Amino acid sequence: MNLPSKLIEDAVEQFASLPGIGRRTALRLVLSLLKNTTEEVEAFGNTFIDLRNKIGYCKTCHNISDTEICNICTNLNRDHSLVCVVENITDVIAIENTEQYNGIYHVLYGIISPMDGIGPADINASTLVERVKSDEIKEVIMALPSTMEGDTTIFYLSNKLKEFNIKISIIARGVAAGDDLEYIDEVTLGRSLVNRTVYNSATIK
Amino acid sequence: MNLPSKLIEDAVEQFASLPGIGRRTALRLVLSLLKNTTEEVEAFGNTFIDLRNKIGYCKTCHNISDTEICNICTNLNRDHSLVCVVENITDVIAIENTEQYNGIYHVLYGIISPMDGIGPADINASTLVERVKSDEIKEVIMALPSTMEGDTTIFYLSNKLKEFNIKISIIARGVAAGDDLEYIDEVTLGRSLVNRTVYNSATIK
Numbered sequence: 001m002n003l004p005s006k007l008i009e010d011a012v013e014q015f016a017s018l019p020g021i022g023r024r025t026a027l028r029l030v031l032s033l034l035k036n037t038t039e040e041v042e043a044f045g046n047t048f049i050d051l052r053n054k055i056g057y058c059k060t061c062h063n064i065s066d067t068e069i070c071n072i073c074t075n076l077n078r079d080h081s082l083v084c085v086v087e088n089i090t091d092v093i094a095i096e097n098t099e100q101y102n103g104i105y106h107v108l109y110g111i112i113s114p115m116d117g118i119g120p121a122d123i124n125a126s127t128l129v130e131r132v133k134s135d136e137i138k139e140v141i142m143a144l145p146s147t148m149e150g151d152t153t154i155f156y157l158s159n160k161l162k163e164f165n166i167k168i169s170i171i172a173r174g175v176a177a178g179d180d181l182e183y184i185d186e187v188t189l190g191r192s193l194v195n196r197t198v199y200n201s202a203t204i205k
Numbered sequence: 206m207n208l209p210s211k212l213i214e215d216a217v218e219q220f221a222s223l224p225g226i227g228r229r230t231a232l233r234l235v236l237s238l239l240k241n242t243t244e245e246v247e248a249f250g251n252t253f254i255d256l257r258n259k260i261g262y263c264k265t266c267h268n269i270s271d272t273e274i275c276n277i278c279t280n281l282n283r284d285h286s287l288v289c290v291v292e293n294i295t296d297v298i299a300i301e302n303t304e305q306y307n308g309i310y311h312v313l314y315g316i317i318s319p320m321d322g323i324g325p326a327d328i329n330a331s332t333l334v335e336r337v338k339s340d341e342i343k344e345v346i347m348a349l350p351s352t353m354e355g356d357t358t359i360f361y362l363s364n365k366l367k368e369f370n371i372k373i374s375i376i377a378r379g380v381a382a383g384d385d386l387e388y389i390d391e392v393t394l395g396r397s398l399v400n401r402t403v404y405n406s407a408t409i410k
Binding site: 002003004005006007008010011014017018019020021025027028029030031032033034036038041042043044045046047048049050051052053054055056063064065066070071072088089090092093096097 | 207208209210211212213215216219222223224225226230232233234235236237238239241243246247248249250251252253254255256257258259260261268269270271275276277293294295297298301302
């Protein structure tokens with residue numbers, strides 16, 4: 001795709017560098033931006049510069065926050081003895097959207113992945129240990145991906161936390177809502193049998 | 206979807222204002238941007254501001270161009286007696302990609318659409334008439350959408366151009382490559398019968 005202008009080319013390159021956006025979509029976005037006024041496009045560009053320069057993280061849970069301590073950590077209606085460990089802020093948003101969780105969080109910003117050169121020092125692991133040491137935490141829920149890397153991270157963290165008198169739990173792994181048994185992989189189906197729970201009609205919606 | 210930060214919220218809003226990008230995709234893009242360095246994000250934002258402030262248009266054909274006259278109009282190997290009228294620069298790119306056209310262009314930046322309040326004065330129609338009047342143009346090809354608005358625009362332009370001694374043509378309308386006849390709409394199929402061409406094995410790939 002030959003573009004008629006270096007400026008367009010640059011703008012297309014920038015959009016196409018984002019995940020899931022190809023050059024054709026990028027061009028459509030660029031042409032749509034060009035229809036806006038100069039002020040609107042300046043606001044568009046400056047929003048991202050502001051974002052990068054001014055973004056802050058909660059000192060307690062590392063969630064993105066405009067204040068020193070985030071809304072979730074300052075909310076006294078939430079259970080501060082329950083900490084959910086997640087990989088990323090998208091996971092916080094996903095869990096918040098379920099409206100099933102009333103504890104607080106700890107965002108690792110990554111999981112241990114030797115293949116990608118990510119070790120325990122590259123994620124927010126030590127601050128989790130400090131929180132457990134100093135705070136009134138009673139339970140840590142590991143809400144990490146059901147992958148080799150997720151499992152490695154859970155193993156590492158639970159080892160670090162086992163000296164403290166807390167409960168360490170892991171989110172349930174099994175059959176997803178709407179899944180047909182015949183299409184589920186063996187590992188998931190096997191786990192769902194091993195980790196079967198006592199039937200209670202109230203827990204099945 | 207509740208976002209933990211006003212800065213994130215603003216950035217998501219900006220991405221979500223672009224066509225085809227919803228809030229969930231926008232959040233993914235914002236979080237991907239946040240992983241970049243400050244310099245990279247500043248380059249990202251400034252690219253669009255530069256684009257809007259410095260973008261130029263070819264004085265002859267109105268195509269986007271970094272120079273006063275675009276590459277296509279200055280190319281002496283192209284046929285300057287043949288002008289293809291298109292709605293937008295994406296159409297120029299699409300036609301260039303076919304590698305079947307060696308003439309020059311005229312970009313209208315819109316088509317006449319009374320429903321949207323777009324009249325002949327809102328598109329680059331008068332400059333086309335001037336080009337035909339002053340230049341060595343022998344044929345004008347109307348490569349506009351096969352819609353009510355496209356047809357209205359073709360009717361208007363051909364009326365304006367009929368006083369000059371030039372050929373006015375329109376790109377072929379008919380069955381698209383790979384189409385099965387039974388799924389084609391009546392208008393297209395009807396037209397393809399009325400506008401049938403003499404069979405020549407060389408023209409069918």
